[in-house]
Amino acid sequence: MALKTPQEYLDDLRKMKIDLYMFGEKVENYADHPIIRPSINAMAMTYKLALDPEYEDIMTATSNLTGEKVNRFTHLHQSTEDLVKKVKMQRLLGQKTGCCFQRCVGMDAFNAVFNTTFEIDEAKGTKYHERFINYMKYVQEKDLAVDGCMTDARGDRSKGPGQQPDPDSYLHVVERREDGVVVRGCKLHQTGMINSHEILVMPNNTLKEDEKEWAICFAIPLDTPGMIYVYGRQSCDTRKLEGGDIDIGNKYFGGQEVMTIFNDVFVPWERVFMDGETEFSGMLVERFAGYHRQSYGGCKVGVGDTLIGAAKAIADYQGAGKASHVKDKIIEMCHLNETLYSCGIACSAEGRKTAAGNYLIDLLLANICKQNVTRFPYEIARLAQDLAGGYFVTMPSEQDFNHPEIGPLVKKYSASRAEVPVENRQRMLRLIENLTLGCAAVGYLTESMHGAGSPQAQRIMITRLVDLEHRKQLAETLCGIRENPDIDWK
């Protein structure tokens, strides 16, 4: 069985040597760095739950490549049932971590690269698919965490890769050697980068014919020479350095965003899965984005569950849980959250088999799903702030609660219902702060907006995927502009 334990996973990271910077300094032993560790813990949960018999059905699957049981995060979806279970797995992990757990990007990249390489090979006689199958076997056997990379630096947004003043604004091949290629560029907003073992890189967008050098897809280990990582800041990031366990809000888990620089990095041929096939870049991007837009119908719903739970808890603690407006707002939060879940389930249940054999979600409904994700979490967060009351942004620090002299006063005046320990209220308010303004808001709000493509990207896809002409004809038939061939009774 190829399932790693969380401890093994963590030890893997401890062995890795990478070039990582944070706050202007080089970071050593990053696996134990207090700012980074919560994101490693979140990833570790994907290992932990796969070993838990309670969750076996949704956390693991039987590999179509090896017949072995694998972590579903490394699985190639073999049915719509698999697609649905993926969403359920993501909701579960969102519930268990209360944040972005970061292993989906790789899973979504696996599935998109798998069926796109198949179609490239079919059309062009290349061997990318076979290479990729070998790679996937390796990933499944080692139970690796792999980060999928798509978003380039992009420079001037009004210009494409080939027209940028700096050609490196989009990652591209700068040298071709007998044994492989050398690439240069930078992938931004990389969620779950330095808690992964490997990186799977894809092009950022549909490319024109003369942009072949940007049409590159490949995988490398994280510690490949030439890789430079710069850790991104998040709201309230340094609270993790303060030593307490209350003001951080989420005691264990968090996300991670890394600027990932490819400073002339060599990739051997067996790890190259696309090289110059610009006509397939759009397919790869669209499918990866589609899978990832589906993902948000699971993970953000799970985080939403924790935020709903936090809102319910704080209302109860403070003695407001039975007010009718409070109950109604909680219903509204649930309604919005389950609507997102419905979209995640629907695009999965309506999936279809690709030529390569793995399953693709319904692309239109996946875009609908993500479009709602750019809206509803913000409203859920607003309602959570409504129910929390204002103390989560005015409460004194953890240290003040513990101060020998004023601590007792601070506690006295922070008390709510007699039977609720003051510390519980304090902890719950900090969790709400974390989810709506702090570290986790980065994942729950801003990433919901921009991850897997900004709202306008989905709207463009929606126009392309909805058949307006057909709808127009329906209307024209009903009002008598067109013949109605169906009516034959008198």
Added chain:
Amino acid sequence: MALKTPQEYLDDLRKMKIDLYMFGEKVENYADHPIIRPSINAMAMTYKLALDPEYEDIMTATSNLTGEKVNRFTHLHQSTEDLVKKVKMQRLLGQKTGCCFQRCVGMDAFNAVFNTTFEIDEAKGTKYHERFINYMKYVQEKDLAVDGCMTDARGDRSKGPGQQPDPDSYLHVVERREDGVVVRGCKLHQTGMINSHEILVMPNNTLKEDEKEWAICFAIPLDTPGMIYVYGRQSCDTRKLEGGDIDIGNKYFGGQEVMTIFNDVFVPWERVFMDGETEFSGMLVERFAGYHRQSYGGCKVGVGDTLIGAAKAIADYQGAGKASHVKDKIIEMCHLNETLYSCGIACSAEGRKTAAGNYLIDLLLANICKQNVTRFPYEIARLAQDLAGGYFVTMPSEQDFNHPEIGPLVKKYSASRAEVPVENRQRMLRLIENLTLGCAAVGYLTESMHGAGSPQAQRIMITRLVDLEHRKQLAETLCGIRENPDIDWK
């Protein structure tokens, strides 16, 4: 094969003698009455499309009772796939009719009564289920249209059936005879009543133990003695009497709402499927409502498709189709419409087998679906009115367009793009009026609000079906109030 042609269906109705009133007069030959006929045409489409090979897969199914091919509207769902196909069938019919096509109520009642009677019999040793199977075989063999009836007159909404000043405010048994029961009462808002062959009556709500006489479920033919029908008014109903084919908006189809009075009506025992089992009234209501809330994720989406098509058409006709704000509003309409569809699909795909063997939707997600239906069609209609421009509420009548003298002037000043016939614009605007203010608005808007239960009914179900305590515990675990048993790595 048990599939009726639309012509046979129509001829069935022509043979039926019923006690029907409209505008203070008794109606004879109702099947050819111009106000009623459009609703009969809509129902006829459920027969027509079932015979069309193109739609065979979604319009028909193999009966689990007889092994015969039956119209899906008479089918007992045998899988989640069946549930999904039901939604697709409804979307198709919404597209083809542009209105409520009225045959779903019966289908939803069939499935709810089927599995509820099974569970009553299991618990109480009664024989309702067997009776109901016999009834269903009859329905399937004859391919009957059956109207499900639930909503009582209800009198004072703050009081239950047993506390009403008038006990008839809720339909109930007034006499018990050896061969059956006599019932009295009234079912309001009966969509698709007098274009059906039969009526299947259910109780209106969860009943208390001393409300046994209201716990009655049965089926009777439409022309049973004692039945009185009063046709409900709809916005713009009398346009159908004007003789033209433009100002009616939808040239062929429409809905129907009928006050259905049971004026001491006898029901033989073999047609009684519940009689006094108050403790199962809640189950029956909840399941019927659940199925029907799912339905709205199909039918209203289909009508939405026609309205989106109409908005696109009119924008094109008037020369505004390429404006970026117009395109964006159409995307928004599609987004909302597909969100409803996603909810319809999700509650179906997440369905489960009942003890009786047929499939039930996921109740929570079906309520989520309906709750969205109480909102989004209104916004879609608002956007359609935005794109239409104001002429659909100020345009002269059809007769003015045809007037020998002023007709040419009216046409001259109603012209838009040179290549679009004036009449096309006129027809499309009337369709938009029909869908957003006229007859079809009754179904697309108000019925979306109240059909299958008003918004608050869903909110009550959502509270009951969401496990808030579990969500609270998730939050308490993350912020450190509860132990986190999952974390075992260091």
Added chain:
Amino acid sequence: MALKTPQEYLDDLRKMKIDLYMFGEKVENYADHPIIRPSINAMAMTYKLALDPEYEDIMTATSNLTGEKVNRFTHLHQSTEDLVKKVKMQRLLGQKTGCCFQRCVGMDAFNAVFNTTFEIDEAKGTKYHERFINYMKYVQEKDLAVDGCMTDARGDRSKGPGQQPDPDSYLHVVERREDGVVVRGCKLHQTGMINSHEILVMPNNTLKEDEKEWAICFAIPLDTPGMIYVYGRQSCDTRKLEGGDIDIGNKYFGGQEVMTIFNDVFVPWERVFMDGETEFSGMLVERFAGYHRQSYGGCKVGVGDTLIGAAKAIADYQGAGKASHVKDKIIEMCHLNETLYSCGIACSAEGRKTAAGNYLIDLLLANICKQNVTRFPYEIARLAQDLAGGYFVTMPSEQDFNHPEIGPLVKKYSASRAEVPVENRQRMLRLIENLTLGCAAVGYLTESMHGAGSPQAQRIMITRLVDLEHRKQLAETLCGIRENPDIDWK
């Protein structure tokens, strides 16, 4: 004193001979036509209330031209207080009529033409302003109802007046004579046309230099030769012909929309207030639209008040008035309605004196006001439909309630709370139908969308009127891109 009584006003109309068509027939004695009369009644209320001492302060004003007391609908606003009173007068009339009362268009045209002609004369040495003052004196002395006309037929919306295949798509001068001009064209969507005495015509949009023949502004009596009127249809219009007084919903009042054709109509010079000054067409349009967008912050609020009242009444009648969700929805309706009112008040209070001496509203805030009007009434109507329950779209006709045989049964099953007469419920439901789907919905919803300019028109104005560059500089100063000159302390 120049105030007419409603009876005198009505008698004026009875004397007028005009060329009017409806349903393909010429209408004689239109003042007593049952479809038209409700709109005449609404206009009559503007006369009635001006004579009521209770409302004197807001319904009348002292003319700056004559020093006489005049109906505020003919007044040139002399202060921001006048602007605020205008809004209050409109709210009052919306409350009293429950519909569009149609006399605002003229008032808004008066004020816009007054200050635009002044600025034309200043710039070009013309005499339009003096002519217009004479005209206004006449209007005030006779207390005339005047309809302002702006919206042309417009043909292909992607082309301007000068590029239309049919030059008459926008009203224009077709002949210039010594004593005046001859005009041809058509004004669409004319609210309150044939219940007025006079027409004041303005160009439809900002014109280019070579579109001089479309830059025409003038006033004529309604019965001027060459004028042809075609009465527009409204949802449920023919209910007024049915003879009852319940199913019409609003027992007394309604709106009116008229296609107004200028079939080579002569206008004498003293009634011409702009002729070829294309460079002032934009100013006139923008100011008229501005005044009219302000208006909607009054009139629609008044109608909203009646709809809120109807929702409250029906909830009480049906026994649901105390449910917390019902109360909360009514609060939401009030909140939205008062937000509209706030916008109406704000653009008035922030008005400024024009060069001509009358007051202009704040144009930005007037556009904000109208933009909200394109949204909130739809949501208020949706909530009203929620609270009404579904019976207002399924209830039998008035005649069925009165039928000797089935009437008693219909009433029995339409009863709600014992102490509420069934007829009251019936009447209130019909009023809600009228306001959300019927005749009044035309004014409360669709006219709210398109009257005084469609939503996109306001958005274009908002961009033009908001200084984004200034806001950008504020941000650049705060984040340190620009110097902050204010900080001088240490």
Added chain:
Amino acid sequence: MALKTPQEYLDDLRKMKIDLYMFGEKVENYADHPIIRPSINAMAMTYKLALDPEYEDIMTATSNLTGEKVNRFTHLHQSTEDLVKKVKMQRLLGQKTGCCFQRCVGMDAFNAVFNTTFEIDEAKGTKYHERFINYMKYVQEKDLAVDGCMTDARGDRSKGPGQQPDPDSYLHVVERREDGVVVRGCKLHQTGMINSHEILVMPNNTLKEDEKEWAICFAIPLDTPGMIYVYGRQSCDTRKLEGGDIDIGNKYFGGQEVMTIFNDVFVPWERVFMDGETEFSGMLVERFAGYHRQSYGGCKVGVGDTLIGAAKAIADYQGAGKASHVKDKIIEMCHLNETLYSCGIACSAEGRKTAAGNYLIDLLLANICKQNVTRFPYEIARLAQDLAGGYFVTMPSEQDFNHPEIGPLVKKYSASRAEVPVENRQRMLRLIENLTLGCAAVGYLTESMHGAGSPQAQRIMITRLVDLEHRKQLAETLCGIRENPDIDWK
């Protein structure tokens, strides 16, 4: 002239000795503490702009007490024009500081205490008003910053002051002495406390007759013995300690929230303005809340302006400024922001004179204003995050940009349009982070929700202030249930 310079104000604070804690430590020289200083700078701007001739009209007023020119923040409003100018002053300061500038609370308290004490004295023959006038003269002469205090600790929200297990949950009198009273309790969420000179304390809510000891209103200097201050945490607060000037987002300004403990504090009689008059507690709370709800229609609009400016700037920097969806989203942000402003203006323009002579806003419209403030800033922030793109939550720290080795790479890959310095993009993104997730989000979002009362508080006021019965009668008149006395024409 009584206007202080910002330097004098700052020097006042430097002289003050108070008992202040932060992060578990006592703070000395708080006026120069890097976490506190931005909030002092914001307050200093209220002094600075009052001295600027450009803003003299809106920043200053003539005192009705002394005839002297005073800072408008210490003024008692003498007209609706004053009320409108108040809102404009607040918008200006929001624009200039990009945060809560904290001096409004005192101004709103001044005006509420002024007219409430007058009415108490009228009713009870007390001398509070005279005392308060003396106090106000002192405040105006010294140009003091005074913090208004209302919100108590409140303990269990389901219980009132008199039923709390801990009577100190609401501030109350614990001892009555000849020369004054001793109070104990805690005011939470005190915005702008330790950058003020004085504190003006009011009761938290409508009190019952037996809750006299909580009916206390008084003023004391900040450095009164027994006062203990504990500085509240805010999202990203410690960024101010990092030494840079980019990652803080707003280079100069910020808010401040302080737990303010009255640990048996003595108040002399001449500073007591209410003592036991429970029947006036509701009036005081309602009026203070009303003034403060008006305030939010100014200050939050000003901050909204800076956020709109930031969104516009970042879109331009990144090359997306001309995309139609970007322009449309900016229009929407402006629309929402100006709607808030309209509400602020409307409740001011509709103000009325109180018995005491100063002006009170229209209470209903002030509550409408605030209710919108609990919604629109969240949507404006969501749209700003949409336009910003995701880099503001993934960007490396300021120190990484400056690192000798990797700095150049970080800058290379953070570049957008060639003509925009990378640092400008970096600064603007940090400002957006600050306003939507960081320190300023506390004021722009959460304070918009809860400051001046949580949303439900406004809804309760709206129900109380809207005359639903009148609206019901309007509807009943229109549909014929009531007589319509207005109609007298035939």
